Structure formats: structure tokens, C-alpha cells
Amino acid sequence: xxxxxxxxxxxxxxxxxxxxxxxxxxxxxxxxxxxxxxxxxxxxxxxxxxxxxxxxxxxxxxxxxxxxxxxxxxxxxxxxxxxxxxxxxxxxxxxxxxxxxxxxxxxxxxxxxxxxxxxxxxxxxxxxxxxxxxxxxxxxxxxxxxxxxxxxxxxxxxxxxxxxxxxxxxxxxxxxxxxxxxxxxxxxxxxxxxxxxxxxxxxxxxxxxxxxxxxxxxxxxxxxxxxxxxxxxxxxxxxxxxxxxxxxxxxxxxxxxxxxxxxxxxxxxxxxxxxxxxxxxxxxxxxxxxxxxxxxxxxxxxxxxxxxxxxxxxxxxxxxxxxxxxxxxxxxxxxxxxxxxxxxxxxxxxxxxxxxxxxxxxxxxxxxxxxxxxxxxxxxxxxxxxxxxxxxxxxxxxxxxxxxxxxxxxxxxxxxxxxxxxxxxxxxxxxxxxxxxxxxxxxxxxxxxxxxxxxxxxxxxxxxxxxxxxxxxxxxxxxxxxxxxxxxxxxxxxxxxxxxxxxxxxxxxxxxxxxxxxxxxxxxxxxxxxxxxxxxxxxxxxxxxxxxxxxxxxxxxxxxxxxxxxxxxxxxxxxxxxxxxxxxxxxxxxxxxxxxxxxxxxxxxxxxxxxxxxxxxxxxxxxxxxxxxxxxxxxxxxxxxx
Amino acid sequence: xxxxxxxxxxxxxxxxxxxxxxxxxxxxxxxxxxxxxxxxxxxxxxxxxxxxxxxxxxxxxxxxxxxxxxxxxxxxxxxxxxxxxxxxxxxxxxxxxxxxxxxxxxxxxxxxxxxxxxxxxxxxxxxxxxxxxxxxxxxxxxxxxxxxxxxxxxxxxxxxxxxxxxxxxxxxxxxxxxxxxxxxxxxxxxxxxxxxxxxxxxxxxxxxxxxxxxxxxxxxxxxxxxxxxxxxxxxxxxxxxxxxxxx
Numbered sequence: 001x002x003x004x005x006x007x008x009x010x011x012x013x014x015x016x017x018x019x020x021x022x023x024x025x026x027x028x029x030x031x032x033x034x035x036x037x038x039x040x041x042x043x044x045x046x047x048x049x050x051x052x053x054x055x056x057x058x059x060x061x062x063x064x065x066x067x068x069x070x071x072x073x074x075x076x077x078x079x080x081x082x083x084x085x086x087x088x089x090x091x092x093x094x095x096x097x098x099x100x101x102x103x104x105x106x107x108x109x110x111x112x113x114x115x116x117x118x119x120x121x122x123x124x125x126x127x128x129x130x131x132x133x134x135x136x137x138x139x140x141x142x143x144x145x146x147x148x149x150x151x152x153x154x155x156x157x158x159x160x161x162x163x164x165x166x167x168x169x170x171x172x173x174x175x176x177x178x179x180x181x182x183x184x185x186x187x188x189x190x191x192x193x194x195x196x197x198x199x200x201x202x203x204x205x206x207x208x209x210x211x212x213x214x215x216x217x218x219x220x221x222x223x224x225x226x227x228x229x230x231x232x233x234x235x236x237x238x239x240x241x242x243x244x245x246x247x248x249x250x251x252x253x254x255x256x257x258x259x260x261x262x263x264x265x266x267x268x269x270x271x272x273x274x275x276x277x278x279x280x281x282x283x284x285x286x287x288x289x290x291x292x293x294x295x296x297x298x299x300x301x302x303x304x305x306x307x308x309x310x311x312x313x314x315x316x317x318x319x320x321x322x323x324x325x326x327x328x329x330x331x332x333x334x335x336x337x338x339x340x341x342x343x344x345x346x347x348x349x350x351x352x353x354x355x356x357x358x359x360x361x362x363x364x365x366x367x368x369x370x371x372x373x374x375x376x377x378x379x380x381x382x383x384x385x386x387x388x389x390x391x392x393x394x395x396x397x398x399x400x401x402x403x404x405x406x407x408x409x410x411x412x413x414x415x416x417x418x419x420x421x422x423x424x425x426x427x428x429x430x431x432x433x434x435x436x437x438x439x440x441x442x443x444x445x446x447x448x449x450x451x452x453x454x455x456x457x458x459x460x461x462x463x464x465x466x467x468x469x470x471x472x473x474x475x476x477x478x479x480x481x482x483x484x485x486x487x488x489x490x491x492x493x494x495x496x497x498x499x500x501x502x503x504x505x506x507x508x509x510x511x512x513x514x515x516x517x518x519x520x521x522x523x524x525x526x527x528x529x530x531x532x533x534x535x536x537x538x539x540x541x542x543x544x545x546x547x548x549x550x551x552x553x554x555x556x557x558x559x560x561x562x563x564x565x566x567x568x569x570x571x572x573x574x575x576x577x578x579x580x581x582x583x584x585x586x587x588x589x590x591x592x593x594x595x596x597x598x599x600x601x602x603x604x605x606x607x608x609x610x611x612x613x614x615x616x617x618x619x620x621x622x623x624x625x626x627x628x629x630x631x632x633x634x635x636x637x638x639x640x641x642x
Numbered sequence: 643x644x645x646x647x648x649x650x651x652x653x654x655x656x657x658x659x660x661x662x663x664x665x666x667x668x669x670x671x672x673x674x675x676x677x678x679x680x681x682x683x684x685x686x687x688x689x690x691x692x693x694x695x696x697x698x699x700x701x702x703x704x705x706x707x708x709x710x711x712x713x714x715x716x717x718x719x720x721x722x723x724x725x726x727x728x729x730x731x732x733x734x735x736x737x738x739x740x741x742x743x744x745x746x747x748x749x750x751x752x753x754x755x756x757x758x759x760x761x762x763x764x765x766x767x768x769x770x771x772x773x774x775x776x777x778x779x780x781x782x783x784x785x786x787x788x789x790x791x792x793x794x795x796x797x798x799x800x801x802x803x804x805x806x807x808x809x810x811x812x813x814x815x816x817x818x819x820x821x822x823x824x825x826x827x828x829x830x831x832x833x834x835x836x837x838x839x840x841x842x843x844x845x846x847x848x849x850x851x852x853x854x855x856x857x858x859x860x861x862x863x864x865x866x867x868x869x870x871x872x873x874x875x876x877x878x879x880x881x882x883x884x885x886x887x888x889x
Binding site: 058062074082083130133134136138141142144146147148149150166167169173176179184186193195247282284286290387388391392457461503505508549552557560 | 672691
């Protein structure tokens with residue numbers, strides 16, 4: 001049996017053509033508006049309160065729409081955007097180093113290995129400058145120079161300094177800005193907030209997304225909620241690997257439920273493996289912790305020249321060290337993009353030159369930076385990261401080089417959206433990491449925060465009005481047949497999970513699924529491995545539904561029931577990721593197929609065959625719809641950082 | 643290492659609750675405290691017992707979701723460390739460790755170690771923001787901010803809203819939490835127009851939410867995982883007095 005079918009191609013009908021510089025202006029002008037008095041008659045549900053969802057909810061409420069916001073955490077302030085460390089890009093050119101909107105656009109398209117849409121990326125670069133203004137006005141305490149102006153640093157994949165930051169806690173500060181704007185609207189009665197609630201189904205009536213089925217995580221109560229449009233801002237799916245830098249609760253359920261209801265899922269195989277994470281310490285490991293990419297500004301990555309060199313790092317003389325990034329990529333050095341740095345680390349470890357337990361680590365060494373800048377300056381820049389490293393590993397990185405290893409960090413794939421950020425289901429919009437739109441096959445550092453806030457503050461609020469202008473739609477009752485069916489589906493599924501009452505825990509299945517994904521759909525993928533993985537995933541999924549043990553009942557706080565539902569969806573997503581990776585017989589960005597590499601081991605794209613977005617529709621056998629990518633402004637070239 | 647934990651078990655808000663002891667064997671010193679509880683929960687599930695409910699999410703010390711009293715100390719024995727960042731290497735083989743939820747009138751227990759901290763959000767709603775609707779912002783460089791002020795505002799803004807300060811306070815006061823936000827916003831030029839209404843409204847919301855008053859006991863700052871200093875409470879009091887005078 002075929003693992004997939006090929007269906008009709010799709011196209012982004014919302015993007016204007018013509019000069020790229022004015023596309024966004026023209027789209028905004030062409031979009032229908034809703035007059036302020038009518039906005040309060042329109043309701044929007046927003047799922048998730050990270051940078052994208054929080055900023056969207058606040059902005060829509062400020063505009064006068066009625067917003068109903070959901071998050072699974074106990075407060076909207078806790079969404080995982082809060083853990084982003086390094087910074088946020090913007091084409092302000094405050095450093096006078098040749099930056100511009102066009103350069104940020106170019107860097108992002110190139111960094112994404114020519115697998116992103118030009119129109120979207122250009123708009124992202126344009127809007128980036130407004131984000132910084134907005135955040136400063138909210139009181140986000142960005143790092144500043146002694147003259148009182150904003151400081152910048154550089155990040156991977158670029159040769160300019162365009163990254164704004166707040167020590168190593170930029171995500172926290174930006175999220176608190178959005179959260180505070182949201183809380184203000186909650187206080188004013190414009191947003192109704194439902195914390196500790198999880199979306200378990202999308203309600204579609206007459207072909208439009210009209211609401212959600214949610215579970216109150218405290219009481220277990222299942223309820224339905226209706227609106228004129230639904231916005232998913234539910235984040236990425238890196239936790240399919242079990243071990244990732246995502247928060248423990250991050251999951252794909254909201255996106256996956258929408259996918260099952262007809263929303264296409266694009267490029268699921270594009271996964272970002274971040275090069276600088278703290279290595280695993282044992283079988284108890286529950287998650288991995290990122291060390292910000294900004295550390296590569298001053299830290300030098302190296303391994304011993306000789307295999308199996310077990311001397312302490314300080315005892316290895318300069319001449320016997322291999323600063324392999326500086327050696328292989330002299331023009332970008334330690335600041336090559338993430339996909340390249342991760343695979344280079346894997347290669348030196350595969351050669352037997354890795355350090356630390358199991359040889360799964362490389363050094364990130366600050367000795368030179370401390371000698372050059374002084375300990376105080378290093379502390380000023382990275383203090384909290386060094387403390388975090390020491391707390392986790394028990395080692396002092398001011399004295400001993402950090403040990404780092406790649407880990408799953410971000411997913412570029414997500415629900416397919418058009419230029420308006422609308423999915424293939426009318427009225428269902430997707431923002432932030434949950435959509436696929438801007439990063440192609442690899443995201444540059446400090447661009448996730450930029451995209452989340454671009455979508456939420458500036459893009460969605462302008463495009464959703466074009467849809468809402470046709471509303472308000474027919475008032476729905478909980479007795480509507482489509483609503484009853486959606487709700488019954490959720491109740492059945494929860495009952496089924498509780499009824500298995502087997503002999504294996506949810507976590508044991510999740511861990512095993514993660515091993516399969518890391519082994520066969522991780523940093524290096526092959527046709528043989530991916531085919532094998534599909535079989536293994538199916539076998540494990542069957543075992544899950546026969547042997548999982550979920551204690552307790554559905555009518556209470558039941559954290560294992562929550563996890564079980566999420567893992568059940570991860571199984572289905574995992575299979576699609578492997579199929580997507582299998583069909584894309586080229587290497588691009590974070591997707592490295594061993595069969596497609598240059599003689600010196602770099603990723604080899606096949607633009608003639610694969611210059612498209614792979615958008616999948618749900619089915620027992622998924623169907624592939626291709627969206628052709630055209631490059632008018634940035635000519636696809638071999639991405640070289642040498 | 644082998645340890646025993648004695649954990650507060652409470653089925654729901656109306657249940658009386660009690661401490662229950664569990665042996666946890668063969669724990670790696672490199673495991674985090676929450677990973678130790680994960681291991682225990684896996685065993686409880688397979689034994690047919692109810693696993694221990696506790697809040698957690700990022701497990702890197704920044705989301706503020708985790709928190710428990712460990713041997714009577716909020717977030718446990720390590721200074722400036724959240725529960726998720728506390729590692730078992732700080733305990734000894736054979737230790738008996740007591741684990742309880744935050745204890746505060748404003749944070750009712752939901753189940754076991756899970757409490758409701760919604761009252762913190764209510765305080766922020768009352769005034770913990772700068773009114774700056776999207777789109778209205780001036781160019782970011784139009785108002786330079788002295789580095790010292792920006793740095794001080796950042797230090798105050800690092801509060802993660804975990805609630806340890808409230809749990810440690812003999813009065814169950816949220817003063818350090820409120821003071822941190824008042825300082826963060828009040829130290830920046832953008833925060834000046836609402837400076838006086840902010841402090842009055844936030845204090846009023848704090849009192850209404852059932853938090854106790856501040857008597858400068860200082861327990862809050864001792865357990866704060868982000869080291870928010872007690873001096874910020876003094877700063878809040880100064881702001882408050884000025885604001886009352888102008889009301």
C-alpha cells in the first residue's frame with residue numbers, strides 16, 4: 001500500500017502580486033474593515049497565550065472585538081514563549097552595519113534554505129521594526145547602552161547586529177508585555193480568560209470554524225464555546241520527540257484536531273534541532289534545557305583532535321583542539337545557522353571525538369572571552385545562563401567549558417495558512433509557531449519571537465477583519481447536530497483512554513515514541529530508516545491503545561488523562577512527519593536526507609523537484625498537495641557559510 | 643540514592659488532606675526534584691495508586707508554574723532556585739523530605755500540591771501594565787533611558803509570579819510580587835503617567851484578593867528564586883504615600 005497519495009496542488013490566493021515592497025500595504029487596503037460599533041458584535045476565540053496568542057488577543061480586544069482566550073497553564077503568563085532566551089530580530093539598522101528590511105528578508109529566505117514564501121517573509125521583515133517600538137512603549141526593559149539607546153547583538157546566520165535582547169530572558173520580558181496588555185483587556189471586560197482549559201476539538205458548522213470543545217482541567221467538565229472565528233496560537237510540536245526544549249505541556253492537540261477536521265498540515269518534517277543544549281544526564285531525564293545561541297557570540301566550540309581523548313579540557317593544549325566550526329566555516333565561524341552547527345556536532349561525535357558521558361557532547365568554551373573582556377563583562381551578558389548551566393550540571397562554566405549537544409527545539413512546519421494567516425478551513429486562523437509560514441526549512445535565531453509578535457500584533461488583526469466583515473454568523477446552540485457530534489467525539493475518546501486500564505504508563509509510551517523519532521526522524525534521515533519508523537510507530541500506537549494505563553477519572557484534575565490525549569495525537573503526527581520526510585528526497589535546512597548531500601557532506605537541495613510547500617490533508621493514507629514556491633527577489637543558491 | 647518523601651495528599655478543595663510517606667529508591671543525584679517525583683508517580687500508577695498532582699511546565703526555572711514547600715521552605719533548600727531547578731545532589735542518601743503545597747489564604751489548594759494562584763492575575767489586571775494599545779507606539783529611540791534605570795527595571799521585571807513569596811510570608815502577603823511590578827514599570831519613563839493610579843489600584847486589588855498585609859518580615863526575598871530585593875517594597879511604600887497624597 002502507498003504511504004501517501006498525491007492530490008491537487010494548492011495556491012495562496014490571498015497574497016497580492018506586484019512589487020514585494022508594497023504587497024502588505026496593498027493587502028491591508030484591499031481587506032474589508034469592520035466598523036468600530038460592529039466589532040463588539042463579533043467574537044473571536046484564541047487558543048494559547050504565548051507571544052502570538054497573547055499579542056493577538058490583546059490587540060483584537062483593543063480593536064473592540066469580543067475575545068475569549070484559552071490556555072492550559074494556570075495563568076496566561078506562563079506560555080512557553082517565556083523561556084525564549086536570546087533575543088528578537090528587527091531591521092532597525094541602529095548599528096549602521098548595512099542592515100535593512102531587504103537584508104533581513106534575504107537572510108531569512110536564505111536561512112530557511114529557500115523553502116519559505118517570499119511575500120510572507122518580506123512582510124515579516126517590514127513589521128519587525130514596529131514590534132520593537134510597540135514593546136518599548138509597553139515598558140519591556142530591553143538591554144541598553146550607556147547613552148540610553150537600545151543595545152544589539154548578533155545571532156547565527158547573519159553578519160549584522162540586529163538582535164534586541166533583555167539579558168538572557170528576552171522571551172519572558174516580551175511575553176510579560178503581551179500578558180500585561182491582555183490582563184488590561186481582561187480587567188476592562190473585553191477578554192474573557194479561561195486558564196487551565198484545554199481545547200480538544202474544533203467545531204465546524206456550514207464549512208466555517210465556529211467554536212471549540214474544551215475540557216476544564218480542574219473539574220474535568222467538557223463544554224462548547226462558539227465564536228465568529230477561531231485563532232490557533234497553540235505552539236509547535238517538538239514534544240513528539242519526548243525530550244525537547246519545549247515545556248512539558250506543549251502539545252499538538254489543537255492543531256492536530258483542526259487537521260483531522262480538514263486543515264492542511266504543511267512541512268511537518270521541518271524540525272529545528274538546536275545545537276546548544278545541555279546533554280542528557282540519565283534515564284530520569286524529563287526534558288532538555290537550551291543554552292541560548294547568543295552564547296556562540298563569545299563562546300568557541302571545540303572537541304579534541306584525537307578520538308577518545310579523555311583528558312580534562314584544561315589539559316588539552318591548543319594545538320590538540322579542533323575548533324571545527326571556525327575551521328570548516330571560516331566566514332561565519334561559531335555563528336553558522338542552527339541546522340549546520342547541529343549536524344557538525346553530530347558528525348564530530350559520530351567520529352568518536354565527542355566529550356562527556358557517552359561521548360555525546362562538544363565544548364562551548366568561554367576562556368578566550370573571559371580573558372579578552374573580563375569576567376564581569378561576560379557575567380553581564382550571560383550571567384543567568386551560566387547560573388542555569390551550573391544549577392543543572394553542578395559544573396562552573398567560568399572555569400570549565402560548557403558541554404553542549406543538539407536537542408529538538410522548534411518546529412518550522414505547522415498548519416498551512418495563506419497570506420492572511422487563514423487555514424484551509426474558513427474562519428480558522430493560525431499564528432506563531434503553530435503555522436508553517438515564514439521560516440522555510442530552518443529558522444534563524446531570534447526570529448521566532450519576531451514572527452510570533454508580528455502575527456499577533458500586526459498581521460492577524462489586519463487580515464481577520466476581512467473575514468469577520470462577513471459576520472456575525474448564525475447564532476449557534478449547543479443542540480446543533482454538528483456541535484453535539486463534536487462534543488460526543490471528545491467524550492468518547494476520553495472514555496476510551498480511561499477504559500483501556502492496561503499495564504504501561506503514558507510516559508513510557510511517549511518516551512519510546514521519542515526514541516523512534518530521534519533515531520529515524522532526527523538530525524539525519526534515510527529512506528530505509530523512515531520506512532522502518534512508520535512501521536514502528538504504527539505498532540507502538542496499537543500497543544498504546546491496548547495497554548496504556550490512565551489512572552483516575554475524567555471528572556477531576558487528572559494530569560495523566562491530559563497527557564494520554566496529547567500522546568495519542570503525537571502518534572498520528574509522528575507518522576505524518578516520517579511520511580513527509582520520506583517523500584522529500586532532498587536535504588533542506590533542518591531536514592537532512594543522507595542520500596542527498598554534497599561530496600563534502602553539506603545538504604543538497606533539489607530545487608527542480610522540491611521547490612514547494614508540502615501540505616497534507618488527513619486520511620488513513622494522507623494526501624499531498626503542493627504549493628509551488630516562486631523566487632522573484634532572492635535567487636535560490638547553494639547556501640554557503642564557508 | 644534512596645530517600646523517603648512525605649507528601650501532602652488532598653483529593654480536592656473540600657478534602658481535609660494528610661501527609662503520606664513514600665519510599666523512592668535508586669534516584670540519580672543528577673535528577674531534578676520534579677524528576678524524582680516523576681519516577682515516584684510512574685511507580686504509583688503501576689501500583690494502582692493515585693499519582694501525586696503537581697504543577698510544572700517549562701522545567702527551566704522561568705515559567706513560574708512549579709513550586710512546593712520542601713522541608714518547610716518554599717522551593718527547597720537552594721537559594722535563588724525554583725523547584726524544577728533543584729537537583730537531588732543537594733540531598734543525602736536516607737533523607738526524609740516533607741513536601742507540601744503553598745500555604746496561603748489567597749492560594750486555595752486544588753489537589754495535592756496544586757494551588758490556585760489566579761489572584762496574582764487579578765493584581766496585574768488592576769494596574770500592572772502600561773497603557774499602550776498596539777499601533778500607537780512612537781519610534782523606540784525617541785526616549786533614551788539611562789542604562790542604570792533600564793537595568794534596575796529589568797531586575798524587578800524578572801519576577802516569575804511563582805508565589806513563593808506569598809507562601810513564605812507569615813502574613814500571606816503578596817507585597818513583593820506587587821512591588822516588583824510597580825518598580826519595573828515605575829522605573830521607566832513610559833510608566834510615569836499611570837504611576838500613581840497603578841500603585842493604588844494594585845494595592846487595593848491585592849487586599850481584596852485576600853492577601854495579608856506586609857510587616858517587613860523579609861521571608862519573601864529569602865525564598866524568591868529570582869532574588870527580587872526587599873528594597874522594592876520600600877520603593878512601593880514611597881510611591882503609595884505620594885499617590886495617596888495626590889488622590
